[in-house]
Amino acid sequence: MSMNNQGRPSRPEDIEVQSVETFTGNRALQIEEALIFETGHMAATGVDLPEPKGTRSRLGGLERKGTMNLPGLAEPEAMRHFVRLSQKNYAIDMGPFPLGSCTMKHNPRLNEKMARLPGFAEIHPLQPVSTVQGALELIDTLAGWLKELTGMPAVAMSPKAGAHGELCGMVTIKAALEARGEAETRTRVLAPESAHGTNPATAAQCGFTVDAIPADDTGRVDIEAFKAKLGDDVAAIMVTNPNTCGLFERDIREMADAVHEAGGYFYCDGANFNAIVGKVKPGDLGIDAMHINLHKTFSTPHGGGGPGSGPTVLSEALAPFAPIPYVVSDADGFHLIEKRSQEEGDHHSFGRMTAFHGQMGMFVRALTYMLSHGGDGLRQAAEDAVLNANYVLARLSAEMTPAFEGTCMHEALFNDDFLKDTGVGTLDFAKAMIDEGYHPMTMYFPLVVHGAMLIEPTETESRHELDLFCDALLSLAKEAKAGKADKFKAAPVLSPRRRLDETAAARKPVLRWEPSNDESMAAE
Amino acid sequence: MRYLPLDTEDRRAMLDVVGAKAIDELFADVPADALNPPLDLPDHAGEFAVERQMAAMAGKNRAAGAGPFFVGAGAYRHHVPATVDHIIQRSEFLTSYTPYQPEIAQGTLQYLFEFQTQVASLTGMDVANASMYDGSTACAEAALMARRVTRRDGILMSGSLHPHYESVTRMNGGLVGGKATVSEASPDGADNVIDLISDETACVIVQTPDVFGNVVDLEPIAKAAHDKGALLVAVVTEAVSLGALKSPGEMGADIVVGEGQSIGNALNFGGPYVGLFATRQKFMRNMPGRLCGETVDAGGKRGFVLTLSTREQHIRRDKATSNICTNSGLCALAFTIHMTLLGETGLRKLATLNHEAACATADALSAIDGVELVNDAFFNEFTLRLPKDAAEVVEALAAKDILAGVPGSRLWPEDESKHNLLIVAATELTQDKDIEAFANALKEVL
Structure with missing residues (x-):
C-alpha cells in the first residue's frame, strides 16, 4: 500500500552498478518505448471513419479551432506501443503478487468473457427498465449472494470502489444519526491506528473527527482503551476485520456490544473479507455496515489501479437510509427506485453515490466467480488463503521476524528486526525481491509495526510457487545478514527501470508531456 | 474447484509445517458459534454451467446494437476499435496492481502519463489526474476542491446539469457545511445561474453540452464567477464533443470534469466508466486522486512515478484531499488507446x-x-x-x-x-x- 518509508518520496543512492550497455538502450525482450507524443503525428489515425457529408454546423459558433496537440498512430504502431509498455509491468498472471491488504489473486478469464456478452456490455443505464430485466436480475442475484455470505439484511450496490463504499456506509450512519436527532452531537469516529488510510479520510470527508484506538501487544484493538474512548459523542467505530495486521479481532462482539450500548454504529472495513468468506458471517458478529471489495474477495481484476466495486452491506437499523438507485421486485418483475420521491414504506434514502447503478461490469465478473466457486468453493478459498499465509509465516520465520506471535489469517506480517544492523532497510529488501522476479510485499503498512512487511499470498498460489517464493526470501534474508548491503541498496538492477527519483518528481512536478519537457529535465 | 491449486495432500503437508492439526485451528479467534455457518448457496459449477446461467440473464436485455x-x-x-479491447485484456495490464513499485510498473505509469496529457489537451487545461470513478463523482470532487481553494461553502449548480450529477454533488459536496443551490434553467438554454453568483460562491458548476443537449458558451459565466472570486467548474458528459467544441479551458474554466466513457469504454449499464479531472497548474496540489509524474531512475533514464502523494489518504489520512484510492485505471487505458488510435x-x-x-x-x-x-x-x-x-x-x-x-x-x-x-x-x-x-x-x- 504505502509507496516507501512512511510515504516520504525516496531517491536512489549513488551506487556504481556494472551493467551491460547496448547501443539502442533495448535489452533483448525489453524494448525502450517513446511517448506517443514523440512518435505520433497530428495527421495520423488508426481508425477508418466514413467521410462526413458536410452538413451545416449547428454548434452555436463555438467550434473548436487550432490544434489540440493530440497525435495519432496507425493501428500497428499503436498495437506495438501498448504491447511494449505492457511488457514493463509485473502482473499476477506472471507470478506471485504478495501485496498484503491488496489481495492479488488469479482473475479467471471466464469472468471477462461474461462481462463482454452484449446483453451486459451493450446496455444503457437509462434505457427502459422493461428492456433490462436481466441486468436487474443480475444485480438482485449478486445482492442475494452478498447478503447470504455476510448475514446482513440489505446491501447498497452503487459504490464504485472500496473507499466509495466506506463513504456510503459512513453517510448512511450520518443519515441515521440525523433521523435520531443526534447528528450534531455525535461527531467522533474511533478507528485503530492500524487502519487503512481511507478510513480516517472517509470519516473526515463526512465531517467526523477521528480518534485513534491503540493496539494491544497482540496486534489487536486494545479493548479496554477502546471502551474508555466511548461516549455519547461517538458516531461510529471503523474497524477492519481481519485487521491490517492479518489478525482476527477476537473481541469483535464485545466491541460491537459496547459501541451499540454507547449509541454508536459499527462500520467494518471489509477489505479483508476474503479471509473469512464462507467461514464467518460478519452479520453474526454485530456489525452495522461493511463494504466488500469485489476486486479483492471476488476476483474482479485490479487493472493497474481500478476499476473496483464496493457494494456495502447494511443492518436493519441502517438499511432505510441506503442510497438510490436500488432494485426492487414484485410479480411484474424488477423495478428501479431512482428518486427519493419514488420510495415507499420506511425508506428515506440519503441520496445518490454516483450517476448510475454502480459497477455493472464488475458485478457480472463477481457473480460469475461466485457461481463458479459456489458456497463450498468460497469457503475452501478462504481456508486455502489462510493456510497459504500461515505456511509462508511458518517458513519465513526461520530468517525473518514475525511482528506478532501465533498464527495469522490471510496475510503474514513481519517487522524489520531481522535486518537490524545489516544496513539493509525494508525498502531495500523489497527492491531486491524485484531482481529475483517477485513483486514486493506491502511495505511500511500497517504503521503500527516498524519497517512492516505484509505478505498476502492468496489461495491461488500453489505450494510449489510458495516454496520458490519462500526460498528466495530466505536467501535474501541470509544475504542481508551476511553484510551484502550494497547489493540491496542498488537493487533492482535487472528491472526495466532502476530506482526512480521520487523526490525530484515531487519537487518539480511534470505531470504531462510538453515539447520542452526533455530539455528542462536535461537542464536540472 | 479449478481456481484452487492446493490438493488434499498439499493441505495436509502444509498444516504440518504450520503446526496445526486441522484448518479450523487457524480460525480459533473466531467465536465458535459463528464459525462455518450454513450457507444457502449452490455448490461450485463448471464453465459451461456458469455460462448458461449468465447468458440466460444477458439474453433478457435489449443490447444497443x-x-x-x-x-x-x-x-x-x-x-470501440477491436485493438482497444485486445490490449486492455493483456495480462500485464489487466492483472497488475496500482503502480506503487515503479521499477516494474512503467507500462501502467507511462500510459497514465499519456492519459493525463491527453485529458489536459482535450479539456484545454494545464494538468489532469490519473482518473476518478466516473463523471458524476469527479463533479462532486471538483466542488470539494473548489471549497478548499476558495475557503467558501457555496456550491452553485446550473439547473441544466445532469440531475444525477447534481444529486451526487449535493450529497458529497454538502457533507461538511457545503451549501448547494441550483439555478433555474429551461430546456431551450435560458439559465439564471450568473445572477445567483455571490461572495459566498465557491464554484459555479455548468455542463456543456448540457443535459438537454445545448452547447453552452462558458465565457460569460467564467467572467462572472471570477469577478466574485468563485471558480468555474465545467462538466462534460460526452467526451467526443471536445473534438468539435471550443474547450472549456479556452472559455475560462478553472476545473474541468467529465465522463470519459465515450472514448474506449462500453455502456456497461452505467459502469465501470472513467472520470476525467483537469485543472490549472496553480491548483495542482489541491487535486484529488492519483497523479503520475516524470522523473529519472538511478541510471539517468526517464521514468514515471506516482507523485504528490502527500495529498492522498494513504499518507495524509484524515487531512487528505479525498478518500479515493482505487480509481479507473483500466478504463483510462482504454481511453488512451482509443484516443491514440483516433x-x-x-x-x-x-x-x-x-x-x-x-x-x-x-x-x-x-x-x-x-x-x-x-x-x-x-x-x-x-x-x-x-x-x-x-x-x-x-x-x-x-x-x-x-x-x-x-x-x-x-x-x-x-x-x-x-x-x-x-x-x-x-x-x-x-x-x-x-x-x-x-x-x-x-x-x-x-
Whole structure:
C-alpha cells in the first residue's frame, strides 16, 4: 500500500552498478518505448471513419479551432506501443503478487468473457427498465449472494470502489444519526491506528473527527482503551476485520456490544473479507455496515489501479437510509427506485453515490466467480488463503521476524528486526525481491509495526510457487545478514527501470508531456 | 474447484509445517458459534454451467446494437476499435496492481502519463489526474476542491446539469457545511445561474453540452464567477464533443470534469466508466486522486512515478484531499488507446459524424406534427417536446424495438413540466435506416 518509508518520496543512492550497455538502450525482450507524443503525428489515425457529408454546423459558433496537440498512430504502431509498455509491468498472471491488504489473486478469464456478452456490455443505464430485466436480475442475484455470505439484511450496490463504499456506509450512519436527532452531537469516529488510510479520510470527508484506538501487544484493538474512548459523542467505530495486521479481532462482539450500548454504529472495513468468506458471517458478529471489495474477495481484476466495486452491506437499523438507485421486485418483475420521491414504506434514502447503478461490469465478473466457486468453493478459498499465509509465516520465520506471535489469517506480517544492523532497510529488501522476479510485499503498512512487511499470498498460489517464493526470501534474508548491503541498496538492477527519483518528481512536478519537457529535465 | 491449486495432500503437508492439526485451528479467534455457518448457496459449477446461467440473464436485455438506439443523457454508444479491447485484456495490464513499485510498473505509469496529457489537451487545461470513478463523482470532487481553494461553502449548480450529477454533488459536496443551490434553467438554454453568483460562491458548476443537449458558451459565466472570486467548474458528459467544441479551458474554466466513457469504454449499464479531472497548474496540489509524474531512475533514464502523494489518504489520512484510492485505471487505458488510435484527425472526424447524425435525426423527428425541437445549438444530443408524456412514447417505441431516448420523467420524476420532454442522442453508429424507423414509429405512436 504505502509507496516507501512512511510515504516520504525516496531517491536512489549513488551506487556504481556494472551493467551491460547496448547501443539502442533495448535489452533483448525489453524494448525502450517513446511517448506517443514523440512518435505520433497530428495527421495520423488508426481508425477508418466514413467521410462526413458536410452538413451545416449547428454548434452555436463555438467550434473548436487550432490544434489540440493530440497525435495519432496507425493501428500497428499503436498495437506495438501498448504491447511494449505492457511488457514493463509485473502482473499476477506472471507470478506471485504478495501485496498484503491488496489481495492479488488469479482473475479467471471466464469472468471477462461474461462481462463482454452484449446483453451486459451493450446496455444503457437509462434505457427502459422493461428492456433490462436481466441486468436487474443480475444485480438482485449478486445482492442475494452478498447478503447470504455476510448475514446482513440489505446491501447498497452503487459504490464504485472500496473507499466509495466506506463513504456510503459512513453517510448512511450520518443519515441515521440525523433521523435520531443526534447528528450534531455525535461527531467522533474511533478507528485503530492500524487502519487503512481511507478510513480516517472517509470519516473526515463526512465531517467526523477521528480518534485513534491503540493496539494491544497482540496486534489487536486494545479493548479496554477502546471502551474508555466511548461516549455519547461517538458516531461510529471503523474497524477492519481481519485487521491490517492479518489478525482476527477476537473481541469483535464485545466491541460491537459496547459501541451499540454507547449509541454508536459499527462500520467494518471489509477489505479483508476474503479471509473469512464462507467461514464467518460478519452479520453474526454485530456489525452495522461493511463494504466488500469485489476486486479483492471476488476476483474482479485490479487493472493497474481500478476499476473496483464496493457494494456495502447494511443492518436493519441502517438499511432505510441506503442510497438510490436500488432494485426492487414484485410479480411484474424488477423495478428501479431512482428518486427519493419514488420510495415507499420506511425508506428515506440519503441520496445518490454516483450517476448510475454502480459497477455493472464488475458485478457480472463477481457473480460469475461466485457461481463458479459456489458456497463450498468460497469457503475452501478462504481456508486455502489462510493456510497459504500461515505456511509462508511458518517458513519465513526461520530468517525473518514475525511482528506478532501465533498464527495469522490471510496475510503474514513481519517487522524489520531481522535486518537490524545489516544496513539493509525494508525498502531495500523489497527492491531486491524485484531482481529475483517477485513483486514486493506491502511495505511500511500497517504503521503500527516498524519497517512492516505484509505478505498476502492468496489461495491461488500453489505450494510449489510458495516454496520458490519462500526460498528466495530466505536467501535474501541470509544475504542481508551476511553484510551484502550494497547489493540491496542498488537493487533492482535487472528491472526495466532502476530506482526512480521520487523526490525530484515531487519537487518539480511534470505531470504531462510538453515539447520542452526533455530539455528542462536535461537542464536540472 | 479449478481456481484452487492446493490438493488434499498439499493441505495436509502444509498444516504440518504450520503446526496445526486441522484448518479450523487457524480460525480459533473466531467465536465458535459463528464459525462455518450454513450457507444457502449452490455448490461450485463448471464453465459451461456458469455460462448458461449468465447468458440466460444477458439474453433478457435489449443490447444497443440489436436495433435502433438513441439513448444518451450521460452515457453514449460509440464504436470501440477491436485493438482497444485486445490490449486492455493483456495480462500485464489487466492483472497488475496500482503502480506503487515503479521499477516494474512503467507500462501502467507511462500510459497514465499519456492519459493525463491527453485529458489536459482535450479539456484545454494545464494538468489532469490519473482518473476518478466516473463523471458524476469527479463533479462532486471538483466542488470539494473548489471549497478548499476558495475557503467558501457555496456550491452553485446550473439547473441544466445532469440531475444525477447534481444529486451526487449535493450529497458529497454538502457533507461538511457545503451549501448547494441550483439555478433555474429551461430546456431551450435560458439559465439564471450568473445572477445567483455571490461572495459566498465557491464554484459555479455548468455542463456543456448540457443535459438537454445545448452547447453552452462558458465565457460569460467564467467572467462572472471570477469577478466574485468563485471558480468555474465545467462538466462534460460526452467526451467526443471536445473534438468539435471550443474547450472549456479556452472559455475560462478553472476545473474541468467529465465522463470519459465515450472514448474506449462500453455502456456497461452505467459502469465501470472513467472520470476525467483537469485543472490549472496553480491548483495542482489541491487535486484529488492519483497523479503520475516524470522523473529519472538511478541510471539517468526517464521514468514515471506516482507523485504528490502527500495529498492522498494513504499518507495524509484524515487531512487528505479525498478518500479515493482505487480509481479507473483500466478504463483510462482504454481511453488512451482509443484516443491514440483516433488522434486529433480521427477525433475531429468522429465528432463531425456525431453532430451530423444528430442534425439528421433532429430534422427527421421535428418534421413530425406536434414534435418540437427545443435546442438551437447542440452537438450529438437534443431535446424534443412531445404532445404527450414522453415515458409512454418511449415504452410504446420500445415495444417496436426502438430505444428512443430518455424521457423527462426518468430524470425529473417530481417536475411534471418536463415529462413531455424526450432527450435523444445520435452517434456515428446511428444509421439512416435507424432514423427512418424512429421517425415512422414515432408518427404511429403519437
